[in-house]
Amino acid sequence: MAKLVSFLTLLSFALYMVGTAGSASSPTDFIKSSCKATRYPELCVGCLSGYASVIQRNERRLVLTALSVSLARARSAAAFVTKMTKVRGIKPREYQAAKDCIENMGDSVDRLSQSVRELRHTGRAVGRDFLWHMSNVQTWVSAALTDENTCLDGFAGHLMDGNVKVAIKRRINNFSQVTSNALALVDRFKSRHRARNP
Secondary structure (H helix, E strand, O other), rough: HHHHHHHHHHHHHHHHHHHHHHHOOOHHHHHHHHHHOOOOOOHHHHHHHHHHHHOOOOOHHHHHOOOOOOHHHHHHHHHHHHHOOOOOOOOOHHHHHHHHHHHHHHHHHHHHHHHHHHHHOOOOOOHHHHHHHHHHHHHHHHHHHHHHHHHHHOOOOOOHHOOOHHHHHHHHHHHHHHHHHHHHHHHHHHHHHHHHHO
């Protein structure tokens, strides 16, 4: 009888440990694991971990959240660049580059908005339909990254050096990194879906 009690105690402890190990795979762990596929994993975790309760362990929600965060950063960056055009002492060249950048960021906002809408259509999509929607998402997010690079191209060269360039470049680079991470998660979602549904 004592051996049976000892065995049951040991068995229940082992099952408890297995259950604990399983629960260690929390939504936050899922986000950390997924973010390893990105170029800026720490930034990825920092941007998404606050939404762990929404994401849970759902890859589609993870990607949708990453795109939504990127869209929010695009809007914030566009508003920031708009403010920079009103800075006292801004040079004409800086002003023109900032105005061009605002246009580029507006395009980024449009493309990321389209990608969020398109990803929502993948909920019931399967096979080629799913891949078609995901290809559209990839195209729009890639185009948003191109818009960001075009924005920064306007500030190239030493003649543009100064506080305006530094401030805008910092904001746009952060947005670019967040968007790059979102694209990596989109790519991962598409390839994993394809592997599961050959």
